[in-house]
Amino acid sequence: MNKIAFDGVTSPIYENDRGWRYSVSEGIGYNDDYDKVVVYAVKYHKPGKCDLYSTRDKKQPRYTRAEAEKDLVEYATSHNLKLVKEWSE
Numbered sequence: 001m002n003k004i005a006f007d008g009v010t011s012p013i014y015e016n017d018r019g020w021r022y023s024v025s026e027g028i029g030y031n032d033d034y035d036k037v038v039v040y041a042v043k044y045h046k047p048g049k050c051d052l053y054s055t056r057d058k059k060q061p062r063y064t065r066a067e068a069e070k071d072l073v074e075y076a077t078s079h080n081l082k083l084v085k086e087w088s089e
Contacts (some may be wrong), residue, residue, distance in 0.1 A: 009033055011069055014081035019047045022055070022081060024068040029061050040068035 009026035022044045029039035039061035043052040054060060055075060061066040075081070 011065070011066065013084040014072065014076040015056065015079050015084045016079065019044045021084065022072060022076065024065060024072055026065075027061065031063070037063065039063060040065050042068060042072045079086055 014022045016022070018030060019037045025043040027039050027041065028036055028088050031037050036059065041060040045052055059071075062071065066072060077081070
């Protein structure tokens with residue numbers, strides 16, 4: 001059985017004009033052989049909410065953080081998001 005290990009690395013955080021924050025999130029998924037693996041996806045967080053939501057216009061999930069962060073930068077560029085230095089609640 002495979003062991004699942006999250007890397008715990010924080011990704012850049014971007015914010016839109018409504019205050020929604022976008023970053024790369026880790027999760028558990030399955031590869032083509034139905035083995036559990038760590039997957040990465042671009043997610044967003046609405047102010048005052050606890051939930052994370054997936055963006056709709058990107059292929060997800062990704063199997064490497066680098067691929068997901070590339071998706072995040074492309075999404076941020078195409079949607080005029082600004083880079084936020086640190087997460088604050």
